[in-house]
Amino acid sequence: MSTRNPMNKRTQAQQAGEISGFTRKSAGSAKPARAAASSVRVEPASSRAKRKQAERGESLVGLSKEEKRARKREQRLREDRAYAVSNELLRDEPEYKSRRRVFWGLLAVGVVATVIVWIMMTMFPAGTDGTVQIAQIAGLVVAYAAIIGSFIYDLARIRPIRNDARRRAEGMSESKQIALLEAVAAKDKEKRGKRKAAKDGRDGK
Incomplete structure (x- = not known):
C-alpha cells in the first residue's frame, strides 16, 4: 500500500488543519420535508385521483366533512344529468338504434343456441350417436361465437357512439342540459296525455 510523501504540500496542509476532510452526508442527516401550508394545493399521487380532481375542477383538501359531502353530491348530480342528456341524444341517433338491434340479435342467437x-x-x-355429439359441439360453437361476437360488436361499433354522446352532453352548459331534459319531459308528458285521451275515448265508446 502506497503512502503519501510527507513533504507533499497537500499532506502538510492537512496536518496543519487548513484542509478538512470531505465525507458524504448520510440519508439520516437530511432535513425532513415540511408539511405543505394550508394555501398550497396538494396534488394527488395516483392518476385516477388526478382525473377525478380534474373532473371536479378543484381539490377537496382542507374542506370540512359537510362541504365534502355537498361537493360530492353536486358532482353526482352533474354526472346523472350528463348521463340522462347523453341517453336522450342517443334516442335521436338512428345508427345507434340499428346497431343495438344487431347486438341484441347476436345475443339472442347465442342464448337460443x-x-x-x-x-x-x-x-x-x-x-349416444356421433351425429348428435357433432350437433352439440356445433351448437356450442355457434352459441359462444354469437355471445362473444355480440360483446365485441358492442365494443367496436356501439361504444364509440355512446362515448361521443357522452362527450357532447358533458360539453353542454348546465342551462342547455336542463332545457333539453325539460323539453323531453314535456314531450313525454304530452304523449302520455294523448294516449290517455285516446284510451278514455275508446272506453267511452
Whole structure:
C-alpha cells in the first residue's frame, strides 16, 4: 500500500488543519420535508385521483366533512344529468338504434343456441350417436361465437357512439342540459296525455 510523501504540500496542509476532510452526508442527516401550508394545493399521487380532481375542477383538501359531502353530491348530480342528456341524444341517433338491434340479435342467437344444446344434452346423454355429439359441439360453437361476437360488436361499433354522446352532453352548459331534459319531459308528458285521451275515448265508446 502506497503512502503519501510527507513533504507533499497537500499532506502538510492537512496536518496543519487548513484542509478538512470531505465525507458524504448520510440519508439520516437530511432535513425532513415540511408539511405543505394550508394555501398550497396538494396534488394527488395516483392518476385516477388526478382525473377525478380534474373532473371536479378543484381539490377537496382542507374542506370540512359537510362541504365534502355537498361537493360530492353536486358532482353526482352533474354526472346523472350528463348521463340522462347523453341517453336522450342517443334516442335521436338512428345508427345507434340499428346497431343495438344487431347486438341484441347476436345475443339472442347465442342464448337460443345455448338452450338448444342444453336440451340436446339432456335428451341425448354422452355415448349416444356421433351425429348428435357433432350437433352439440356445433351448437356450442355457434352459441359462444354469437355471445362473444355480440360483446365485441358492442365494443367496436356501439361504444364509440355512446362515448361521443357522452362527450357532447358533458360539453353542454348546465342551462342547455336542463332545457333539453325539460323539453323531453314535456314531450313525454304530452304523449302520455294523448294516449290517455285516446284510451278514455275508446272506453267511452
